[in-house]
Amino acid sequence: MRQQLRSRPGNAGILPLLLFAFCACLLLPACKQEASRTAESAAAPSAPALDRSAPPPETTGGFEGAKAFAHVERLVSFGPRPPGTEAIRKAQEYIRSTLEGFGCKVEEDTFQANTPRGKAPMKNIVAKIPGKKNDAVLLLTHYDTYQLPGFVGASDGGSSTGLMLEMARLLCKRENALTVWIAFLDGEEAFVEWSDRDGTYGSRQLAAKLALSGELKRVRAVLLADLIGDRNLNLRRESNSTKWLADLVWGVARRLGYGEHFLEESQAVEDDHTPFLRRGVPAVDLIDFDYPPWHTTGDTLDKISARSLAIVGHVILESLTELEKKFR
Numbered sequence: 001m002r003q004q005l006r007s008r009p010g011n012a013g014i015l016p017l018l019l020f021a022f023c024a025c026l027l028l029p030a031c032k033q034e035a036s037r038t039a040e041s042a043a044a045p046s047a048p049a050l051d052r053s054a055p056p057p058e059t060t061g062g063f064e065g066a067k068a069f070a071h072v073e074r075l076v077s078f079g080p081r082p083p084g085t086e087a088i089r090k091a092q093e094y095i096r097s098t099l100e101g102f103g104c105k106v107e108e109d110t111f112q113a114n115t116p117r118g119k120a121p122m123k124n125i126v127a128k129i130p131g132k133k134n135d136a137v138l139l140l141t142h143y144d145t146y147q148l149p150g151f152v153g154a155s156d157g158g159s160s161t162g163l164m165l166e167m168a169r170l171l172c173k174r175e176n177a178l179t180v181w182i183a184f185l186d187g188e189e190a191f192v193e194w195s196d197r198d199g200t201y202g203s204r205q206l207a208a209k210l211a212l213s214g215e216l217k218r219v220r221a222v223l224l225a226d227l228i229g230d231r232n233l234n235l236r237r238e239s240n241s242t243k244w245l246a247d248l249v250w251g252v253a254r255r256l257g258y259g260e261h262f263l264e265e266s267q268a269v270e271d272d273h274t275p276f277l278r279r280g281v282p283a284v285d286l287i288d289f290d291y292p293p294w295h296t297t298g299d300t301l302d303k304i305s306a307r308s309l310a311i312v313g314h315v316i317l318e319s320l321t322e323l324e325k326k327f328r
Helices: 011-043 065-077 086-101 154-171 201-213 243-255 306-326
Strands: 105-115 118-129 136-142 179-185 219-226 235-238 262-267 283-287
Touching: 065 086, 065 154, 065 306, 086 105, 086 118, 086 154, 105 201, 118 154, 118 201, 136 154, 136 201, 136 306, 154 179, 154 219, 154 306, 179 201, 219 243, 219 306, 235 243, 235 283, 243 262, 243 283, 243 306, 283 306
Parallel strands: 136 179, 136 219, 219 283, 235 262
Antiparallel strands: 105 118, 118 179
């Protein structure tokens, strides 16, 4: 092997080399920063895709799952919505103004709830839609969120509220055989630990208020929606619900071709329908408890589906038609 020898540069070659070295020193940090940004961009996960696709409204009784999803998206944008927060006040204003924009008559009930952490301001918002008959059907959802930092409740609180806003769009502008009340409830979530006295603040308030005024006697059925946005929709029969009313809803779901999502398996859940059951009012809870992100910060928009909202909305609409036949 022959070693190649390099001669040392003379004075004429030193200046260009120094200039080259100086420029290289200036460029090196910039190159490192650009390389770092490129590596971070490659490593950062892309935002999960949102499932806004839904069946056409002509196949779901006019219910538009995409519009319901848009309402959920707006509610989630306010952030966590425990009672008394700025975020829930934004949600309340959004619900009220949206209902009024649909031409609904809106009533608000502002009250102070006794919680394990002291008094908390809460507000129920009710859209009252007159019908040909005095008999009423009460639709329920809650819009507050679980008290966990970072919890935005896309399905738990958001999905059912978006669904009921879309329901109001349809029902407030049409002539209904039965009176329909759509209640958006505050304070469903417990402040410390779920019990008869911690949780369901809004539904307990509404049931008591309707009983005191005598209007509760008008209510022939209560339909509660909760956690109904899951992409993998599996609604089990809630075993505390009134049997004939659950049979009616599940029968409608089968007839519409949604039997795979409305399962015959049962589970017991205490929820916002419980205060009405205790007062002897027929009630059913439509809830998908087979939802892994429940009460975690993973309950985000990417976990729900406009199609699921459309399915449950279609079933509730058709169940109202069946109830109109039953109580005509």
